[in-house]
Amino acid sequence: xxxxxxxxxxxxxxxxxxxxxxxxxxxxxxxxxxxxxxxxxxxxxxxxxxxxxxxxxxxxxxxxxxxxxxxxxxxxx
Numbered sequence: 715x716x717x718x719x720x721x722x723x724x725x726x727x728x729x730x731x732x733x734x735x736x737x738x739x740x741x742x743x744x745x746x747x748x749x750x751x752x753x754x755x756x757x758x759x760x761x762x763x764x765x766x767x768x769x770x771x772x773x774x775x776x777x778x779x780x781x782x783x784x785x786x787x788x789x790x791x
Contacts, residue, residue, distance in 0.1 A: 724769035731763040732773075 735741050741761065748754045751770050758765050 721768065721772070724765055725772060727763050728758075728765045728769040728773055731758050731761070731765060734761065734763075 735745050741757070744757050745754060748757065751767055754770065755765055755767065
């Protein structure tokens with residue numbers, strides 16, 4: 715798999731994880747309580763989603779509220 719294909723796959727996995735987080739109040743609470751991206755990655759892995767920090771960074775660069783942690787930009791609250 716090429717680097718760009720791997721990145722695209724990671725992005726798709728992250729998007730699927732975000733959808734699941736938005737649908738699960740318990741999972742959403744876990745993500746909101748995460749202190750760093752490593753904890754977010756661990757939560758994702760525990761739920762069957764293999765993501766890396768580069769995928770989170772690419773997602774973060776798509777939203778503009780940099781006053782919040784990366785994953786807080788996933789929620790419209």
